[in-house]
Amino acid sequence: xxxxxxxxxxxxxxxxxxxxxxxxxxxxxVVAVIVLxxxxxxxxxxxxxxxxVNVLESVSSVGFYSLGLTIVLVSGGIDLSVPGVIxxxxxxxxxxxxxxxxxxxxxxxxxxxxxxxxxxxxxxVAKGKMIPFIVTLSTLVLSRGIAEYLSAAQTIYGxxxxxxxxxxxxxxxxxxxxxxxxxxxxxxxxxxxxxLGRTFFLVGENIETARVSGIxxxxxxxxxxxxxxxxxxxxxxxxxxxxxxxxxTMVGDTVTNNTIASCIIGGASLRGGQGNIVGSVLGLIxxxxxxxxxxxxxxxxxxGMVFKGLIVALVIYIDVLRSKG
Amino acid sequence: MSNITKEFPGxxxxxxxxxxxxxxxxxxxxxxxxxxxxxxxxxLGGVYKPDGGTIELDGKxxxxxxxSDAYNAGIAFIHQEPQYFLSxxxxxNIFISDLYMKxxxxxxxxxxxxxxxxxxxxxxxxxxxxxxxxxxxIGQRQVIEIVxxxxxxxxxxxxxxxxxxLGRQEKENLFKTINKLKAExxxxxxxxxxLDEIMEICDDYIVLRDGKLVNQGxxxxxxxxxxxxxxxxxxxxxxxxKSIDTRDRETVLTVEDIHYGNLLHGVGFELKKxxxxxxxxxxxxxxxxxxxxxxxLDRVPGGKAYINENxxxxxxxxxELLRKVGYITEGRHFDGLFLSKPVWKNVTSAxxxxxxxxxxxxxxxxxxYEDTKKYIDLLQxxxxxxxxxxxxxxxxxxxxxxxxxxxxxxxxxxxLDEPTRGVDVGAKLGIHKIIRELASQGKSVILITSxxxxxxxxxxxxLILRGGKIISEQTGADINQKNLMMIxxxxxxxx
Ligand SMILES: Nc1ncnc2c1ncn2[C@@H]1O[C@H](COP(=O)(O)OP(=O)(O)OP(=O)(O)O)[C@@H](O)[C@H]1O
Ligand SMILES: [Mg+2]
Numbered sequence: 169x170x171x172x173x174x175x176x177x178x179x180x181x182x183x184x185x186x187x188x189x190x191x192x193x194x195x196x197x198v199v200a201v202i203v204l205x206x207x208x209x210x211x212x213x214x215x216x217x218x219x220x221v222n223v224l225e226s227v228s229s230v231g232f233y234s235l236g237l238t239i240v241l242v243s244g245g246i247d248l249s250v251p252g253v254i255x256x257x258x259x260x261x262x263x264x265x266x267x268x269x270x271x272x273x274x275x276x277x278x279x280x281x282x283x284x285x286x287x288x289x290x291x292x293v294a295k296g297k298m299i300p301f302i303v304t305l306s307t308l309v310l311s312r313g314i315a316e317y318l319s320a321a322q323t324i325y326g327x328x329x330x331x332x333x334x335x336x337x338x339x340x341x342x343x344x345x346x347x348x349x350x351x352x353x354x355x356x357x358x359x360x361x362x363x364l365g366r367t368f369f370l371v372g373e374n375i376e377t378a379r380v381s382g383i384x385x386x387x388x389x390x391x392x393x394x395x396x397x398x399x400x401x402x403x404x405x406x407x408x409x410x411x412x413x414x415x416x417t418m419v420g421d422t423v424t425n426n427t428i429a430s431c432i433i434g435g436a437s438l439r440g441g442q443g444n445i446v447g448s449v450l451g452l453i454x455x456x457x458x459x460x461x462x463x464x465x466x467x468x469x470x471x472g473m474v475f476k477g478l479i480v481a482l483v484i485y486i487d488v489l490r491s492k493g
Numbered sequence: 494m495s496n497i498t499k500e501f502p503g504x505x506x507x508x509x510x511x512x513x514x515x516x517x518x519x520x521x522x523x524x525x526x527x528x529x530x531x532x533x534x535x536x537l538g539g540v541y542k543p544d545g546g547t548i549e550l551d552g553k554x555x556x557x558x559x560x561s562d563a564y565n566a567g568i569a570f571i572h573q574e575p576q577y578f579l580s581x582x583x584x585x586n587i588f589i590s591d592l593y594m595k596x597x598x599x600x601x602x603x604x605x606x607x608x609x610x611x612x613x614x615x616x617x618x619x620x621x622x623x624x625x626x627x628x629x630x631i632g633q634r635q636v637i638e639i640v641x642x643x644x645x646x647x648x649x650x651x652x653x654x655x656x657x658x659l660g661r662q663e664k665e666n667l668f669k670t671i672n673k674l675k676a677e678x679x680x681x682x683x684x685x686x687x688l689d690e691i692m693e694i695c696d697d698y699i700v701l702r703d704g705k706l707v708n709q710g711x712x713x714x715x716x717x718x719x720x721x722x723x724x725x726x727x728x729x730x731x732x733x734x735k736s737i738d739t740r741d742r743e744t745v746l747t748v749e750d751i752h753y754g755n756l757l758h759g760v761g762f763e764l765k766k767x768x769x770x771x772x773x774x775x776x777x778x779x780x781x782x783x784x785x786x787x788x789x790l791d792r793v794p795g796g797k798a799y800i801n802e803n804x805x806x807x808x809x810x811x812x813e814l815l816r817k818v819g820y821i822t823e824g825r826h827f828d829g830l831f832l833s834k835p836v837w838k839n840v841t842s843a844x845x846x847x848x849x850x851x852x853x854x855x856x857x858x859x860x861x862y863e864d865t866k867k868y869i870d871l872l873q874x875x876x877x878x879x880x881x882x883x884x885x886x887x888x889x890x891x892x893x894x895x896x897x898x899x900x901x902x903x904x905x906x907x908x909l910d911e912p913t914r915g916v917d918v919g920a921k922l923g924i925h926k927i928i929r930e931l932a933s934q935g936k937s938v939i940l941i942t943s944x945x946x947x948x949x950x951x952x953x954x955x956l957i958l959r960g961g962k963i964i965s966e967q968t969g970a971d972i973n974q975k976n977l978m979m980i981x982x983x984x985x986x987x988x
Contacts (some may be wrong), residue, residue: 366838
């Protein structure tokens with residue numbers, strides 16, 4: 169921490185930070201557009217229809233994570249458990265179905281497991297006053313373990329057609345994308361127009377003030393994780409339907425990084441109280457397109473990973489700049 | 494400083510201000526909330542770059558790009574709203590920008606503690622250098638800023654409302670220190686809304702209003718009412734003391750047996766309908782802690798509370814009580830405001846239910862905004878519009894916003910902990926009138942204040958805290974400065 173930070177007063181710092189944030193956010197937007205234009209001009213096949221659909225699909229399946237994470241970040245927390253929860257839910261539903269289970273019951277089980285993990289995270293953070301990072305890191309490991317156990321480290325395939333029908337396209341748009349858009353709009357309204365949404369922001373910015381203001385802070389924190397868990401369940405359903413199988417490795421290692429990065433690009437902050445759904449979705453589309461271009465350019469998986477790691481580091485640095493003012 | 498101009502979006506905070514301060518003198522900088530006092534000092538302290546004008550120090554023109562430039566030029570700044578590291582010790586907070594080093598890697602802890610101790614004992618000997626900052630009462634944290642400035646050995650020292658959080662003894666110590674610094678030939682600039690202090694400590698004064706310098710002169714050639722006329726531009730009316738005997742009234746809240754660490758040993762009281770109940774005691778006597786324990790805000794077991802409903806005394810859970818009362822806390826930045834949210838979201842934050850629809854729990858944002866405008870007018874909060882970020886408001890205007898938040902909520906019981914901290918003389922009178930009005934509407938008010946004047950003017954009944962217990966209750970004419978001081982200090986009344 170520099171001596172400047174110390175000597176300038178808290179309120180001042182914040183106000184400077186806010187002015188500065190607008191500038192930084194605008195800059196992030198401009199840079200993102202420039203990067204996209206460069207990619208569009210240089211990468212072959214960038215505008216192929218199939219390519220766009222690919223981007224949309226991958227946005228929507230793990231995209232539910234970025235929607236949930238936005239809510240959690242706004243209320244001042246973080247949820248690292250989602251990738252594990254998605255896989256555990258997928259393997260639970262998948263193995264139930266391949267053993268002859270009804271697809272709709274499996275569907276409900278997947279949502280249920282998501283909600284259960286949301287519940288655990290929420291209780292641990294809100295009531296147990298544990299640190300969100302540690303709590304959700306633990307439930308990540310836990311849920312991964314469940315996925316491994318249920319799938320016996322094998323790929324679960326041969327899912328019933330009724331379930332796979334969830335991947336049907338209406339025109340060229342898969343159902344998953346439509347659901348994603350609907351959920352995104354709902355959450356946007358929730359965050360900006362409803363009482364609960366407002367309290368997410370207030371609790372995330374200053375939990376002491378929120379408590380004194382009579383806001384049920386424990387409940388608000390709890391609900392943010394519950395929503396995130398529920399969305400993990402939905403994500404599991406559509407990802408499983410799209411892939412047609414479930415494994416304990418179906419969500420890649422880089423998803424967490426990408427998702428956190430996309431929310432921060434979109435205006436959320438690791439310090440809470442900031443963020444919006446539209447920003448997070450745009451951030452996600454951006455990250456996914458960059459990802460997709462790595463593939464189109466034939467950059468290898470590991471080299472791609474190095475690049476993405478760098479991007480994330482850059483994004484976190486943007487967040488630090490925002491806080492410094 | 495000559496012709497300093499500084500503009501923020503929508504406000505001209507400083508308009509061609511010239512300030513001249515002499516060595517070995519104390520310059521009082523006064524003016525209403527939002528006049529531009531803190532902004533001017535932030536320019537001098539290198540926090541803001543002025544849009545126009547120059548700064549000269551010892552005849553040399555200075556350009557500060559950052560607070561550390563100003564610091565290196567010998568300017569120390571005690572901020573109105575300082576920022577601290579809660580998990581570091583007091584000593585570490587004091588020396589945060591130049592830690593004593595043993596060698597290149599390790600800090601010299603012993604030396605740091607010794608130095609901190611030396612300076613702390615000058616101002617407030619009850620703060621220990623090895624204490625974690627989070628264990629220092631919110632009210633006392635500004636002492637750290639003061640000590641930091643003293644240890645830096647600066648030539649120019651700016652105090653921005655330093656005493657708003659000091660007790661009587663600390664204040665005297667501070668004044669002694671200022672006089673010593675003055676004798677050493679330092680330049681001192683002193684901002685305060687307490688005109689008694691300005692009269693006592695300053696040699697010269699300048700008055701700002703709306704970013705312009707409207708008056709200046711020698712303190713010896715004016716008096717308190719002269720100053721207050723210059724500040725608000727008109728004569729200040731005085732609120733007549735009018736305390737009512739409320740002892741026989743209906744009880745609305747009963748609190749029993751509050752314990753708080755080794756600070757409070759079983760305190761309790763009854764709050765009557767339509768009264769202003771003062772809680773008086775020295776800084777650190779546990780006034781704030783009593784309230785926090787009563788509302789369940791700290792993890793302490795303390796006490797039971799009962800609320801009176803239709804003549805029945807019913808026990809009430811602490812978190813329910815918290816939701817029932819309007820509570821102005823003592824630290825507006827800690828638990829009073831959402832600084833990076835707009836004014837209107839702050840004002841309605843305690844009263845969201847009133848703006849929430851039955852179905853879907855949608856907020857009526859338009860109404861929130863319109864209502865906020867009403868409170869801005871009522872309390873004369875100086876803002877370009879209700880949509881600006883809370884952090885851009887001046888200190889006193891932020892305090893008014895905290896008040897607005899609780900008036901907006903409305904409640905039968907108000908708890909006001911230093912409700913007028915940092916508020917100018919005119920606005921303070923306005924808030925006093927509102928507090929009186931609340932009581933006459935039948936609402937009950939618990940008032941905590943360090944200002945004897947405020948207590949005397951407002952309270953119907955005063956409980957005095959000393960040594961962890963309520964040792965005395967005063968009413969009517971016994972609520973006077975002399976008596977309050979005597980009992981708080983010595984435990985016996987003056988008469
Ligand atoms: N960072 C900022 N952004 C926008 N406006 C600001 C900012 N800082 C201050 N202002 C505005 O400038 C004006 C002067 O504020 P300043 O803090 O200097 O007042 P002040 O005289 O110190 O008042 P107080 O007695 O309440 O502390 C106010 O109208 C305030 O709203
Ligand atoms: Mg100020």
